Amino acid sequence: MMSIKIRATAKQDSVTVKALMSHPMHTGLQKNKKTGEKIPAHFIQEVNCEHNGNNVLTALWGPAISKNPYLSFKFKGGNKGDTIKISWVDNKGESASEEAQIR
Numbered sequence: 001m002m003s004i005k006i007r008a009t010a011k012q013d014s015v016t017v018k019a020l021m022s023h024p025m026h027t028g029l030q031k032n033k034k035t036g037e038k039i040p041a042h043f044i045q046e047v048n049c050e051h052n053g054n055n056v057l058t059a060l061w062g063p064a065i066s067k068n069p070y071l072s073f074k075f076k077g078g079n080k081g082d083t084i085k086i087s088w089v090d091n092k093g094e095s096a097s098e099e100a101q102i103r
Contacts, residue, residue, distance in 0.1 A: 006100035008084045015078035015102055017049060017057075019071045019086050027063040043091055047071065050085040051078050078102050 005020045021044065028041030041063055049057040056075045071086075078084075080102050087097035 002094065002096050004086050004088070004096055004098035006084060006086055006098055008078070008100055008102040010078055010080045010102050014074045014076050015051070015082075015084075016074050017072065017084055017086075019049075021047075021069050021071070021086075021088060021096070023068060023088075023090065025063070025065055025067045025069065029063075041091060044069065044088045045091050047086065047088045049073075050087075051075065052082050 003022045006017065008015055008017045023044055024042055025044065026039045026042040028038065030039045031037065032039055043063045043065065044061050047057070047059040047061065048055060057073055059071070061069075082102045083099055084102060085097060085099045087095060089095045
C-alpha cells in the first residue's frame, strides 16, 4: 500500500513540512534475487505540495531517490490550522495524496 504521512508545524513566520512516502522506488537496474530478471523501473516522478490550494513546492524526481522517500522543507506564510496537501505521481501513472493540518 502506497501512502504519505505528513507532519506540518508552524514556528514564528515559517512552516516546516515533513513527509514520509511509502513507495518501492525501483530504478530498473535491480535484479530479482530468485529469478535473476531485472525489476521494471517504478519510481515517483513528481511531488507537489499545496498550502490552502496554492502550490508551494514541486519536486521532479528520478530513479535515484531511495525507497520510501522522506521529504522535508520550509515555506513562509502558513498558520496553525491551515491545510497542507502533498501528492505524487509515479512513472506508471499511479498516484497518492494526503492532507494534514498545520500544528
